[in-house]
Amino acid sequence: MRQLYFIVVILFLLSITAYGQGSGPGIRGARAAGLANASVTLSDVWAVGNNAAGLGQLNKPVVGVYAENRYLLSALNTVAVAAAMPLGAVENEKARNGVVGVEVQRFGGKLYSEQRVGAGYGYRGGLVSIGARVDMLQLSIEGLGSKQAVAVSLGGQAELVPKRLVFGAYLYNLNQAKLAEYQQERVPTLLKAGLSYRPTDKVLLNIETEKDVEQDADFKAGLEYRIIEKLALRAGFRTLTEEITGGVGFQAGALQIDYAAAWHAALGLSQHVGVGFVFEKK
Numbered sequence: 262m263r264q265l266y267f268i269v270v271i272l273f274l275l276s277i278t279a280y281g282q283g284s285g286p287g288i289r290g291a292r293a294a295g296l297a298n299a300s301v302t303l304s305d306v307w308a309v310g311n312n313a314a315g316l317g318q319l320n321k322p323v324v325g326v327y328a329e330n331r332y333l334l335s336a337l338n339t340v341a342v343a344a345a346m347p348l349g350a351v352e353n354e355k356a357r358n359g360v361v362g363v364e365v366q367r368f369g370g371k372l373y374s375e376q377r378v379g380a381g382y383g384y385r386g387g388l389v390s391i392g393a394r395v396d397m398l399q400l401s402i403e404g405l406g407s408k409q410a411v412a413v414s415l416g417g418q419a420e421l422v423p424k425r426l427v428f429g430a431y432l433y434n435l436n437q438a439k440l441a442e443y444q445q446e447r448v449p450t451l452l453k454a455g456l457s458y459r460p461t462d463k464v465l466l467n468i469e470t471e472k473d474v475e476q477d478a479d480f481k482a483g484l485e486y487r488i489i490e491k492l493a494l495r496a497g498f499r500t501l502t503e504e505i506t507g508g509v510g511f512q513a514g515a516l517q518i519d520y521a522a523a524w525h526a527a528l529g530l531s532q533h534v535g536v537g538f539v540f541e542k543k
Contacts, residue, residue, distance in 0.1 A: 284375055284400060284410070284412075284440065284448045284449065285433065285449040285451060285473070286310060286414075286431075287310070287339070287366075288339075288533065289307035289311045289343075289364075290307030290311070290327055290519065290535050291329075291508060291533040291534050291535035292305065292307070292485075292508070292519045292521070294508060294523065295483065295485075295496070295497065295508020295509070295510070295519065295521035296467050296481075297483045297498055297505075297506045297523075298483075299467035299469040299482055299483040301416070301418075301429035301454065302315070302418060302428070302429035302455055303315055303457075303467075304316075304318035304390075305325075305517075306343050306344070306362070307343060307535075308345075309379065309381045310343070310366075311431070312392065312416040312429050312430075312453070313381035313383050313414065313415075314392035314417045314429065315383060315392065315429070316359075316360040316361070316362045316381055316382065316383025316392055317355075317383035317384045317385035317390035317418075318390060319345050319347060319360045320347055320355065321347065321351075321540060321541065322345065322539070322540040323537060323539045324342070324344045324538050324540075325342070325344070325536065326535065326537075327339075327341045327342075327343070327534070328341075328534055329533040330531065332528045332529045332530065335370060336369060336371075336372065336373070337368075337369070339366065339368040340367055341366035342364070342365050343363065344362065345360055346362075347360050348360065348361060359383060359385070360383050361381070362380070362381045363380050364381075365377075365379075366379075371403060372403045373402050374400075374401045375399070375401075377397065377398050378397045379397070380395055381394035389417065389418070389420075390417065390419075391415075392417070393413070393416070394413070394414045394416075395412070395414075396411065396414070397409065397411055398412060398440075410438040411438055412433070412434040412438045413435055413436045414432060414434060414435060415431070416429070416430065416432070425458065426457070426458050428454075429456075429457070429469075430454040431452070431453045431454075432453075433450065433452075433453070434449065435450065437450050450473070450474050451471055451473050452472050454469065454470060455481075456469075462487070464485070465485040466483075467484075467485075468480075468481070468482045469481045476501070479499055479502070480499065480501075481498070481499040481500075482498060482499075483496070483506070490512075491513070492510070492512075493509065493510040493511075494509055495508040495509065495510065495521065496508075503525065503526060504523045504524060505523070507521065508521030508522065508533070509521075515538055515539045515541055516536065516537070517535075517538070518534075519534070519535045520532075520534050
């Protein structure tokens with residue numbers, strides 16, 4: 262039993278210190294992973310987890326599947342499925358009644374695992390988008406049972422220079438949801454804020470800072486370059502976990518395929534893959 266507790270503690274600490282998982286927002290989507298998770302200004306289907314305000318930019322139904330493996334350990338796998346749907350008519354590339362999104366995610370293995378079911382909503386009004394998300398979280402440890410919590414998050418995006426410069430901010434778990442009475446253990450509360458600069462149609466530069474109330478700030482930067490319209494290369498780095506990242510994205514019709522890898526000097530390789538599908542109206 263002592264060995265079991267030791268393994269669980271190691272997994273839990275790894276998940277928190279390496280990626281801010283630990284019921285935190287984590288990484289959503291292989292595109293975000295390739296950009297060092299500088300994702301608060303992105304507006305793909307994974308905005309449902311990165312910043313719900315980004316959902317407001319979507320104007321077509323889309324679904325996505327995402328999987329990641331950390332440090333080649335099967336106990337540190339994450340799988341997620343997400344979907345987004347515009348509400349009402351779409352006019353001028355904007356959904357009249359906003360966009361709703363849902364996500365189901367699982368992290369961990371048999372001994373320690375985290376599950377979440379989240380629902381988000383984003384609305385775009387002119388150059389500003391706002392969004393909100395509610396998560397039902399469950400943390401399970403074999404032999405010790407499970408705990409549940411509900412976390413509420415809010416976000417916003419603003420085009421400071423239309424189609425060129427975007428500001429985004431996201432507050433995760435603003436209600437400071439509690440996981441256990443012992444030592445007042447709570448779900449992490451984080452604030453993310455960043456800028457996205459697109460000097461040309463081929464280049465995207467993201468910079469972002471993320472602050473957990475109980476940790477040092479993490480600075481992240483990511484660069485995306487489109488070799489051709491359907492093929493993008495990505496690279497990034499983040500300071501708190503001292504990781505470098507790289508990735509590639511390929512679009513084939515309505516299908517979007519993304520892959521990313523991250524390297525940590527002490528812990529090694531992590532890999533991320535995602536597939537998205539956009540439903541075109543006929």
